[in-house]
Amino acid sequence: GENVEQHPSTLSVQEGDSAVIKCTYSDSASNYFPWYKQELGKGSQLIIDIRSNVGEKKDQRIAVTLNKTAKHFSLHITETQPEDSAVYFCAAYSTGGGNKLTFGTGTQLKVEL
Amino acid sequence: GAGVSQSPRYKVAKRGQDVALRCDPISGHVSLFWYQQALGQGPEFLTYFQNEAQLDKSGLPSDRFFAERPEGSVSTLKIQRTQQEDSAVYLCASSLDDRGQPQHFGDGTRLSIL
Numbered sequence: 001g002e003n004v005e006q007h008p009s010t011l012s013v014q015e016g017d018s019a020v021i022k023c024t025y026s027d028s029a030s031n032y033f034p035w036y037k038q039e040l041g042k043g044s045q046l047i048i049d050i051r052s053n054v055g056e057k058k059d060q061r062i063a064v065t066l067n068k069t070a071k072h073f074s075l076h077i078t079e080t081q082p083e084d085s086a087v088y089f090c091a092a093y094s095t096g097g098g099n100k101l102t103f104g105t106g107t108q109l110k111v112e113l
Numbered sequence: 114g115a116g117v118s119q120s121p122r123y124k125v126a127k128r129g130q131d132v133a134l135r136c137d138p139i140s141g142h143v144s145l146f147w148y149q150q151a152l153g154q155g156p157e158f159l160t161y162f163q164n165e166a167q168l169d170k171s172g173l174p175s176d177r178f179f180a181e182r183p184e185g186s187v188s189t190l191k192i193q194r195t196q197q198e199d200s201a202v203y204l205c206a207s208s209l210d211d212r213g214q215p216q217h218f219g220d221g222t223r224l225s226i227l
Contacts, residue, residue: 046216046218091155093213099168100169101146101213103157104155
């Protein structure tokens with residue numbers, strides 16, 4: 001089955017700096033890669049996603065890149081703000097593994113003033 | 114409401130008790146998923162429904178776990194004879210179509226087994 005690894009587990013940046021979170025996946029059949037933001041006591045909010053036929057996608061300060069050959073994808077947050085502080089999860093969806101997401105172990109992002 | 118609604122938000126039970134967790138998906142969403150999230154970990158798949166049909170239950174950890182979605186909308190996850198290792202946050206997600214892309218999550222039920 002699919003295996004997703006996520007790094008780093010914790011990330012601390014200064015307000016205004018950029019943050020990058022990286023994930024790798026194992027199943028070459030995976031074709032959809034969402035990123036979720038989880039704030040304390042809340043559910044997971046979808047912040048951006050990318051499909052395997054696209055190499056990069058941007059939404060304001062957030063971007064995701066995908067390298068299918070290397071089987072890795074990354075989340076980029078620019079001009080970080082304190083409200084970006086949360087746990088971020090990457091996930092991969094494999095057509096061969098049923099209609100389910102396999103998640104990474106999460107990255108605790110802290111944006112310091 | 115517009116989002117996925119889960120109840121209760123918190124549940125405390127004694128070991129050996131049965132519990133039932135409820136999920137109200139976004140209206141009209143075909144697909145419904147249950148995930149289990151242990152502390153400090155990512156969500157892990159439990160089971161998947163397409164309308165009322167349970168198409169995948171490969172993630173259910175034991176036969177003490179049972180899920181249903183009898184009318185293709187509200188779903189209930191039941192855990193019988195709870196054990197301490199069942200303590201986790203249980204997340205429900207729904208998706209408009211049968212591809213499960215994207216999945217919209219509820220706030221979860223935090224289950225604590227004493």
